């Protein structure tokens with residue numbers, strides 16, 4: 001099996017006065033598609049540049065398969081980078097760009113020719129071998145840079161927002177292609193992005209970063225369904241928070257009192273005592289919305305709330321409702337259109353509605369003991 | 371209605387300027403080079419190729435050789451100094467200050483700056499006095515009136531002309547390409563030679579032309595700091611014009627200088643172009 005285990009151990013980095021990375025530790029498995037996800041400026045690029053060797057950390061260590069690489073020059077590390085701006089050499093043709101690393105290794109012309117063609121056909125660019133970078137589209141340039149980074153068969157491929165310069169459609173397409181390239185070459189991918197859709201859709205695991213700190217590491221569904229804290233819940237996808245004081249607890253369920261709403265049931269994803277302050281996240285797509293009072297069977301703990309539609313956005317496959325509860329709390333509710341939506345009783349602006357969800361679909365993100 | 375060609379009107383002043391100060395003088399020189407010489411200067415209106423046959427002698431070729439060698443050395447040294455300097459300026463935070471310093475010498479007359487060099491390099495000059503007082507040398511060094519002095523002053527004179535075009539290309543150079551090269555296995559030196567220098571090729575070419583061409587036509591520098599033996603083509607032309615009063619010969623030398631330079635630039639620009647086009651082919 002190709003690829004390396006990447007061990008990032010307690011990395012700290014400051015630029016001047018500002019601390020950019022704060023005790024960052026990660027263990028990335030062999031052959032994993034690992035994403036670093038976080039808002040702009042949280043230090044993703046800096047961490048990637050430390051792994052590639054362009055930046056020296058103030059403290060900490062990076063190991064590839066148990067060997068420290070922290071003192072190696074960038075050209076001595078078996079790690080290659082896909083740059084956000086492609087960084088193709090403008091004076092060299094597509095062929096020569098991909099051949100560049102092989103020529104540095106003084107490979108024979110025959111091997112160079114074989115390898116270059118092999119990787120250019122992997123990224124479907126066989127027909128553009130003779131072109132100069134300036135004659136390529138953005139997506140094609142990105143493919144060249146992928147072929148160029150893979151031709152040396154590195155142990156780890158670092159990708160710094162490789163798709164951010166492409167339009168939405170092409171982005172989707174390239175993402176799928178990246179995934180299939182990952183399956184073909186089998187090496188470790190570390191993929192930096194601030195787009196949670198991208199991260200969730202292809203990664204084996206995701207690390208969510210914020211202000212130089214790793215907040216949570218987990219599979220996409222762990223990150224989405226059981227966010228480690230409110231920031232992660234809010235950053236990944238869209239969500240609603242309900243917060244209040246715990247009034248009673250039994251072995252599986254708790255009840256909290258929410259200002260202006262009243263009693264709301266929640267599952268005890270974490271240990272909780274009566275009197276604690278708790279915050280629960282409920283994803284908008286897990287909330288149901290109707291005009292008539294719902295008949296709920298089999299979910300005795302479900303609480304029905306009523307409110308008024310403040311705003312609705314029709315996006316084709318779903319409608320996003322922004323519902324004002326009596327207390328002025330705003331709730332997002334996404335209704336998926338599984339049928340032609342005219343068949344259903346339409347909900348309009350300013351309509352009074354009922355919303356409800358199964359407490360098992362919420363997640364207790366934070367507990368503050370009181 | 372007939373369309374007025376505004377382009378021609380707008381470029382008229384420039385066309386006139388070039389005609390009066392470049393085309394006409396060059397044509398006169400070309401014409402004179404095929405005439406007979408008058409005894410005390412001027413020309414006789416009789417066709418002759420004496421001007422050119424007189425060129426075919428060893429001393430003229432020697433001067434041409436000397437001029438070319440000096441110019442090549444001076445250009446090479448200028449680039450060697452100008453590339454790191456421009457790199458430094460382009461990457462520094464105080465670009466404007468440094469660019470200003472590069473341009474400052476233009477405020478002083480060219481000849482006065484040459485005399486400044488004489489007072490630095492002369493037997494009784496600043497450099498010799500300093501070395502003497504430090505006890506590094508016992509008697510003054512002969513720093514002036516040789517080909518080295520010509521090279522030093524030529525490099526000094528044309529350095530700003532090389533720095534400015536190099537600066538403007540280096541400023542536009544994408545430095546992340548060097549990181550990409552390092553990432554792909556290039557050492558620092560390899561990324562310099564394989565990526566950086568090819569990347570600023572157009573700046574290097576401009577700087578080369580801006581230094582080499584005026585160096586070929588040097589007159590004042592070899593005259594003032596070159597000494598008796600250091601004759602460059604410019605000095606030879608002046609001598610034929612003013613001392614031996616052989617105007618057709620002076621003209622034929624000028625024609626040769628112009629033609630050689632033009633062909634030189636043409637070949638230089640074309641080989642560079644071909645090289646980059648060849649890379650597309652394979």
Ligand SMILES: Nc1ncnc2c1ncn2[C@@H]1O[C@H](COP(=O)(O)OP(=O)(O)OP(=O)(O)O)[C@@H](O)[C@H]1O
Pocket residue numbers: 015020038039040041042043044045046047194
């Ligand atoms: N060379 C540098 N000198 C000073 N500060 C820097 C340097 N490089 C990065 N920073 C700062 O470090 C912080 C993190 O930058 P970084 O590029 O790692 O963010 P990022 O997570 O990649 O953001 P983005 O998603 O916008 O690319 C930023 O505040 C940035 O201003």
Ligand SMILES: [Mg+2]
Pocket residue numbers: 044045046160
């Ligand atoms: Mg970044």
